Amino acid sequence: MIPVLGALGGCGLLLIVSPLLWPRRAERKRARSGERVAERLARAGLPAVAPGLFVTVSVLLSLAAAAVAYAATSLAPVALLALVVAGLAPWSAAGWRARARRRAVRGLWPEVVDHLLGAIRAGRPLPDAIAGLGVHGPGPLRDGFQVFERRWRETGTVGVALDAAKAHFADPTADRLLEVLRMARQVGGTELPAILRDLAVSLRQDVALRAEAEARQSWVTSAGKLGLAAPWLVLLLLATRPEAAAAYGTPAGTVLILAAAGVTGVAYRVMLALGRLPEDRRWFT
Numbered sequence: 001m002i003p004v005l006g007a008l009g010g011c012g013l014l015l016i017v018s019p020l021l022w023p024r025r026a027e028r029k030r031a032r033s034g035e036r037v038a039e040r041l042a043r044a045g046l047p048a049v050a051p052g053l054f055v056t057v058s059v060l061l062s063l064a065a066a067a068v069a070y071a072a073t074s075l076a077p078v079a080l081l082a083l084v085v086a087g088l089a090p091w092s093a094a095g096w097r098a099r100a101r102r103r104a105v106r107g108l109w110p111e112v113v114d115h116l117l118g119a120i121r122a123g124r125p126l127p128d129a130i131a132g133l134g135v136h137g138p139g140p141l142r143d144g145f146q147v148f149e150r151r152w153r154e155t156g157t158v159g160v161a162l163d164a165a166k167a168h169f170a171d172p173t174a175d176r177l178l179e180v181l182r183m184a185r186q187v188g189g190t191e192l193p194a195i196l197r198d199l200a201v202s203l204r205q206d207v208a209l210r211a212e213a214e215a216r217q218s219w220v221t222s223a224g225k226l227g228l229a230a231p232w233l234v235l236l237l238l239a240t241r242p243e244a245a246a247a248y249g250t251p252a253g254t255v256l257i258l259a260a261a262g263v264t265g266v267a268y269r270v271m272l273a274l275g276r277l278p279e280d281r282r283w284f285t
Contacts, residue, residue: 042168044094054094058088072239077261078236105171106206106210108138108141109177127161130149143168145165180196232264235248
């Protein structure tokens with residue numbers, strides 16, 4: 001009886017202490033997940049979309065896709081696959097949009113450096129030169145420099161405005177450029193024009209090399225994605241027939257579908273890992 005009472009007392013103490021321990025860990029985990037979603041949305045050019053709304057839409061889309069797949073085929077494995085694929089579709093779409101936006105914006109940063117260099121040579125103060133990019137800079141990048149100007153006017157501090165612009169762009173190249181400007185603002189000196197010229201040359205070389213490599217590998221990855229998707233399109237067409245649905249509805253058919261899905265997923269990830277060019281990381285966040 002005494003061991004039982006001791007065990008109950010220990011469980012009671014654990015339940016009393018648990019609200020002080022696990023919720024904090026769960027809150028930190030949710031915060032990190034929310035930061036990942038928010039950063040991905042910012043990279044995709046959707047900073048106004050709330051992470052909670054994005055997750056909610058993903059869940060609703062996955063449930064709707066699973067319901068439609070089950071109503072069309074009456075196969076639980078197909079509905080499960082539709083649930084997973086539709087749930088990951090918004091995340092993948094945000095990644096595709098972010099990569100497309102990064103490719104489009106990457107070629108504009110040398111022009112930004114040229115504008116800055118011209119403004120500095122004309123004798124404009126550095127904050128005014130940066131704020132002027134919100135009007136005279138490349139169109140897709142003007143919003144970020146307008147954010148800089150608003151924060152600069154509100155706070156009167158260039159460092160806070162640079163941080164706001166970095167958070168808006170969420171781009172490694174923007175981080176490099178803005179940190180160079182921050183250092184020039186804090187340290188001073190006459191070497192900023194030479195540094196900007198070298199940075200513009202480096203950015204143009206990187207854009208040219210990446211464009212050539214992506215052009216050569218794009219047709220290979222497109223063919224690979226088509227080869228992975230074709231068998232599943234055939235499965236969906238076959239599953240609409242009653243005799244095929246009955247065959248795939250057996251335990252052996254379920255194992256076959258799930259095993260094929262696992263192999264397809266691994267092959268897709270391996271193909272992306274082998275074919276994707278390394279991206280610059282954000283070291284100055």
